[in-house]
Amino acid sequence: MRKKKILFHSNSPLAFTGFGKNKKNILRHLFREDKYEIIDASNGASYDDANLKKLPWKAVGTIPRDMLTNQYASSQDKIRQNAYGYFGIDDLIKEFRPDIYVGIEDIWGLNLWDKKWWSILNPMIWTTLDSLPILDTAYEGAKKTENFFVWASFAEKAMKEKGFNNVKTLHGSIDSKLFYKIPDNHRSILRKRFGISEDDFIIGFVFRNQLRKSVPNLLDGFNIFRKNNPKAKLLLHTHWGEGWDINKLLNEKGIPRELILTTYYCSECSSYLVKPFTGEKQECPFCKSKNTLNTTNVRHGVSEQQLNEIYNLMDVYCHPFTSGGQEIPIQEAKLCELITLVTNYSCGEDHCTEESGGLALEWSEYREPGTQFIKASTSPQSIAQRLSEVYNMSIDERTSIGQIARRFVLDNYSVESVCQKLEAIFDSMPYVEDEKWQEFDTSNPLDVSRFVDDNGNKKLLIAVKDGWTDTILANSLISNLKKNYREYDIYFACNPKLFSVVDCHSDIYKVIPFNPAMENIIAMEGNADNKKIFDIVYLPYLNVRKIPHYTHNLEDKIAYNL
Numbered sequence: 001m002r003k004k005k006i007l008f009h010s011n012s013p014l015a016f017t018g019f020g021k022n023k024k025n026i027l028r029h030l031f032r033e034d035k036y037e038i039i040d041a042s043n044g045a046s047y048d049d050a051n052l053k054k055l056p057w058k059a060v061g062t063i064p065r066d067m068l069t070n071q072y073a074s075s076q077d078k079i080r081q082n083a084y085g086y087f088g089i090d091d092l093i094k095e096f097r098p099d100i101y102v103g104i105e106d107i108w109g110l111n112l113w114d115k116k117w118w119s120i121l122n123p124m125i126w127t128t129l130d131s132l133p134i135l136d137t138a139y140e141g142a143k144k145t146e147n148f149f150v151w152a153s154f155a156e157k158a159m160k161e162k163g164f165n166n167v168k169t170l171h172g173s174i175d176s177k178l179f180y181k182i183p184d185n186h187r188s189i190l191r192k193r194f195g196i197s198e199d200d201f202i203i204g205f206v207f208r209n210q211l212r213k214s215v216p217n218l219l220d221g222f223n224i225f226r227k228n229n230p231k232a233k234l235l236l237h238t239h240w241g242e243g244w245d246i247n248k249l250l251n252e253k254g255i256p257r258e259l260i261l262t263t264y265y266c267s268e269c270s271s272y273l274v275k276p277f278t279g280e281k282q283e284c285p286f287c288k289s290k291n292t293l294n295t296t297n298v299r300h301g302v303s304e305q306q307l308n309e310i311y312n313l314m315d316v317y318c319h320p321f322t323s324g325g326q327e328i329p330i331q332e333a334k335l336c337e338l339i340t341l342v343t344n345y346s347c348g349e350d351h352c353t354e355e356s357g358g359l360a361l362e363w364s365e366y367r368e369p370g371t372q373f374i375k376a377s378t379s380p381q382s383i384a385q386r387l388s389e390v391y392n393m394s395i396d397e398r399t400s401i402g403q404i405a406r407r408f409v410l411d412n413y414s415v416e417s418v419c420q421k422l423e424a425i426f427d428s429m430p431y432v433e434d435e436k437w438q439e440f441d442t443s444n445p446l447d448v449s450r451f452v453d454d455n456g457n458k459k460l461l462i463a464v465k466d467g468w469t470d471t472i473l474a475n476s477l478i479s480n481l482k483k484n485y486r487e488y489d490i491y492f493a494c495n496p497k498l499f500s501v502v503d504c505h506s507d508i509y510k511v512i513p514f515n516p517a518m519e520n521i522i523a524m525e526g527n528a529d530n531k532k533i534f535d536i537v538y539l540p541y542l543n544v545r546k547i548p549h550y551t552h553n554l555e556d557k558i559a560y561n562l
Contacts, residue, residue: 004426005037006030007096009062009085010104012042014051016298018128018172018328019104025173025415026422031057036426039096043085043105062088084109087450093117099432102126107137113144120436122429123147126170128325129155130346131373134162142167147425151326152347171350172326173418176410178304179335181402182312190309194261194274196233201391202261204235204314204338206307206329207321208298209243214320214343214378216244219253221320221383226259229391235261237310239297241280263310267300268292274313311336315398316390320361320378321348322368334358334409337402341386345376350412357405359386448524449533451512452491460485461534463493463518470541471498475505477540482507488535493518 011017013024027040038057045052045061052059062085081087084105089112093101100122103110107127112118124147129138134155142148142164149170150156159167182190188198196202203222207213218234226232240246240262250260257276265272269287282293296302302310311317317333323346330351333340342348344360352360361383363376390398411417452459460481464470471494482490489509492502496513503511518524519539526532 002431003035003037004100004429004431005039005096005098006100006102006426007039007041007092007098008102008104009041009089010043010102012045012049012052012061013040013055013059014042015044016301018326021175021328022172023104025175026419027055027057029415029419030422035423039092039098041085041089041092043109044083047088060092062092064088064091080108086112090115090117093121097432097434097437100124100426100429107135107141110141111137113141118144121432124425125149127151128172129158130323130325131368131371131375132158133372133374134158139164147429152350154346154349170421171413171418172328173415174328174331174335174409174413175304176335176414176416179308179311179332181337181406182309187312191313194313196261196274196313197231199231201229201232201316202235202314203232203387204237204311204317204333205319206237206310206317206332207319209238209240209246211243212322212324212375213238213243214322214376215246216249217320217378217380218318218383219249219255220380221318221378221387223253223255224380224384225387225391226255229388232387232391233259233261235263235274235310235314237263237296237307240277240295241297247277263296263302264293265296265300265302266293270303272296272302272306272310274310307332308336311338314338316341316387318361318383318387319343319348319351320383321346322375322377323373324348327351330358331409331413334405337399337406339390339398339401340405341383341390343376343378345374348376355404356408357401357403359389361386448512448515448517449531451510452533453489453510455489458485458488459491459534460488460536460538461491461493461518461524462538462540463514464495464541465514465516465519466495467541468498468501471495471501474540475502478502478505478507481538485536491534 008023008027010023011019013020013027027038030036030038040055040057040059041062042052042059043062046063047061049061052061063082064087098121102124104126107129110125110127123145125141125145126149128151139162142159146166148167150167151172153169156167156169205218222234236246250257260276261274262277263272263274264282266284266286266289268284268289271284271286280294281291283290284293294300311333317338318341319327319330320343321327326347330340330342334357340351340358341361342352342358343363344352345363350356352358362379366375366377368375462474464474478490490507492508492511493514494502499511502508518537521537523530524534524537
């Protein structure tokens with residue numbers, strides 16, 4: 001029996017995003033097992049992206065092969081849809097005919113359930129929902145998708161309260177081999193390297209400097225805590241050049257700069273160091289390069305091995321936020337056997353329980369303007385209180401809770417545990433036989449209309465199925481046609497590989513990819529069942545006895561007196 005064919009639709013596994021990391025972890029594991037045939041459909045990349053070809057599995061981008069980017073940039077909605085692969089995914093489904101489709105994205109990037117192929121194969125949505133109330137789009141998707149998974153249990157609970165019992169929690173995957181607690185003697189050497197004493201109590205926060213990360217709340221909580229704990233320091237592993245103006249906040253709150261550490265990374269030699277913030281574009285003390293030492297950022301940041309060392313500098317991990325889909329640094333900190341203090345909202349609900357090795361941070365509600373989403377404002381007093389609890393624990397108690405935290409991640413978030421659950425899901429799904437694809441292979445006129453401008457002008461289509469000869473011969477007709485049909489926009493359809501033959505013709509309004517639906521002239525020109533796309537359609541490569549060429553909405557212009 002053949003292997004089941006599974007198409008994974010998400011960020012590129014080469015992208016430094018949560019979706020990208022998760023996809024890389026999953027596909028690497030499944031590829032090694034060699035149990036399924038894998039197709040990696042990567043958002044944000046073109047079909048023939050050279051970097052994707054370096055991956056060991058079959059990987060293609062979801063930006064359409066015809067590369068008519070102007071078609072997808074006419075509005076903000078189309079730009080966003082194109083980024084999520086909305087316009088390119090149909091061609092990939094047709095090409096690869098998967099048994100299973102797995103969409104791993106924000107829910108607004110997965111609204112594909114009205115596409116024809118959704119009911120043919122086995123679709124699975126695996127999405128991050130981070131705020132209440134749940135988006136209506138998610139409810140719509142859950143109605144039409146039996147296999148609907150969320151990254152955090154709070155979303156499962158909220159959707160089940162609305163009657164969607166098919167929604168289940170499946171956490172995003174973490175490579176647990178990359179993060180672990182280092183021996184105490186190694187930790188002492190590491191701390192000494194960065195001037196951190198054994199008595200210093202280091203509170204860590206690893207985050208992208210976004211406004212949804214509650215930096216002001218953390219600084220307020222730290223300020224309360226440090227008054228009675230002078231050896232406390234805060235390590236902010238983030239970029240100081242975006243999001244919150246941390247410098248300004250420190251001045252406002254009167255927090256001494258030497259108490260706030262951060263990570264610097266050299267883009268030239270890939271070394272890092274931890275120290276108080278002294279500005280960006282510093283000289284690297286290791287390789288002496290100018291302007292290459294900056295706070296860690298999405299373009300130039302530490303390796304996973306280096307990040308593991310940074311976690312091991314910490315005594316406790318604190319993650320206050322307004323909401324989040326999973327917040328991967330929380331799991332990484334737990335793998336390093338750190339007690340985690342997490343806002344008790346959104347995905348944080350999974351990480352601040354006794355069985356997770358975490359402590360809950362209290363919060364108050366506010367509403368996000370526009371969306372009306374409930375967001376959390378974490379209590380500084382709760383942060384200070386929880387920090388005091390951890391500070392006053394014995395070493396044995398901290399160690400015990402840290403071990404619980406690591407075990408929690410291994411059981412629920414490790415690549416091995418997540419893939420085991422995925423395989424059970426995949427194995428329960430049936431194969432899609434060839435007969436089911438026959439209906440889908442009948443081309444849809446709607447696949448043509450997306451290339452046609454709604455500008456009110458009359459439209460004439462010349463379509464050539466394939467071949468240099470037919471394309472060149474049809475091209476020779478354009479100027480004469482334009483003389484007779486001056487008021488028409490002339491569209492020329494051919495194989496995208498032959499666009500260069502015709503796209504420079506001054507009388508052609510637009511070159512578009514050939515679609516077999518164009519052979520149905522009656523549908524293209526409009527009838528009772530189909531909305532008119534073109535006023536006139538010419539198929540010069542076909543014999544007139546095969547297809548009636550005399551309709552054209554009675555708009556033909558006769559060249560001879562009969």
